[in-house]
Amino acid sequence: MPRWCWGTRSPGTSSPPRPTGPVPPRAHRSRSTPATPCEQCDLCREGRQNLCPHTSYLGSAARVPHTDGAFAERYVVAARRLLPLPGGLPVRTAALAEPASVAWHAVSRAGAVAGRRVLVVGAGPIGLLVVAVLRRAGAREIVVSDLRERPLSVARELGATATHLGAPPEDLKAEVAIDSSGAAAGVRSAVLASRRGGHLVLLGLPPSPEQPFPTGLVATRELTVAGSFRFHAELADVVAALADGSLHVDPVLSHEFGLDEAERAFAVARDAATSSKVLLRF
Ligand SMILES: [Zn+2]
Numbered sequence: 001m002p003r004w005c006w007g008t009r010s011p012g013t014s015s016p017p018r019p020t021g022p023v024p025p026r027a028h029r030s031r032s033t034p035a036t037p038c039e040q041c042d043l044c045r046e047g048r049q050n051l052c053p054h055t056s057y058l059g060s061a062a063r064v065p066h067t068d069g070a071f072a073e074r075y076v077v078a079a080r081r082l083l084p085l086p087g088g089l090p091v092r093t094a095a096l097a098e099p100a101s102v103a104w105h106a107v108s109r110a111g112a113v114a115g116r117r118v119l120v121v122g123a124g125p126i127g128l129l130v131v132a133v134l135r136r137a138g139a140r141e142i143v144v145s146d147l148r149e150r151p152l153s154v155a156r157e158l159g160a161t162a163t164h165l166g167a168p169p170e171d172l173k174a175e176v177a178i179d180s181s182g183a184a185a186g187v188r189s190a191v192l193a194s195r196r197g198g199h200l201v202l203l204g205l206p207p208s209p210e211q212p213f214p215t216g217l218v219a220t221r222e223l224t225v226a227g228s229f230r231f232h233a234e235l236a237d238v239v240a241a242l243a244d245g246s247l248h249v250d251p252v253l254s255h256e257f258g259l260d261e262a263e264r265a266f267a268v269a270r271d272a273a274t275s276s277k278v279l280l281r282f
Helices: 097-108 125-137 149-158 184-192 215-220 234-243 259-270
Strands: 011-014 028-032 082-084 117-121 141-146 162-165 174-179 194-202 224-227 253-258 277-281
Touching: 082 234, 097 125, 097 234, 117 125, 117 184, 125 141, 125 149, 141 149, 149 162, 174 184, 184 194, 184 215, 253 259, 259 277
Parallel strands: 117 141, 117 174, 141 162, 174 194, 194 224, 253 277
Antiparallel strands: 011 028, 028 082
16 A cells, blocks of 8 residues: 555645745745646646646645655745745645635536625535635625534534525525535435526535436536536635635635644544534644
8 A cells, every 4th residue: 555645725834945947935834735636738828737647736636656744844845836825824724725725616606696695505515615605706695505513503504595404495596506525415405406507516526426416407408518627727816715715615624723633633524524624734
């Protein structure tokens, strides 16, 4: 079994003694972008680096050899992948910049959301960050459904205008629906609650590649369906929005542990009934 280090969310302090290009000054607070696309393939050249098939990703086991992550006191990253953190931005908030970028990208895949009724199915950490991004983007109604009450209360803190324990109402007529659950039942409920002519974004990754999907309703309601995977250029915008306070995400951080409590941190993070995002402090 290969030794491999987890961790994709990686704000910290850079100490760059061997630069080959422009880098933040020594001991500057930075965060790294977790993806290293090839920058050569057709998708990279089209500006869709998040879809690059040759990407390595911090803490990802998708390729062999696996890519070590940032669960370490020090790790090496290409200087061009460092993004300086604005002065007033707390590191613990910056830790959410990567998952918030995933949410930001998903919202960008939904078409216009300002002034619209938007449904978010699944209030895990990414779904909650979608709520935060939607609020900043000016959605008129943000309706959230989940199978647990605790994440729904966090969703309300972040700006959800209505929450539903279980499936959303089938007569909701959402103009945009974003599935963050990845569950077949969740996707089905998103389709049922969609308005004719609506947009559906599939953000949640399903447990297996093939899932039942209500294609008849997608056709007759003429839904526009888009997938959403990771992110690319959004990180700088997200860091700026976190720093200027227009993107409010702090309620998503439910726990913070020191390294000596790492085992407990993982146990808490696994339990969606009690936690959202859990930070491990190095
Ligand atoms: Zn590429």
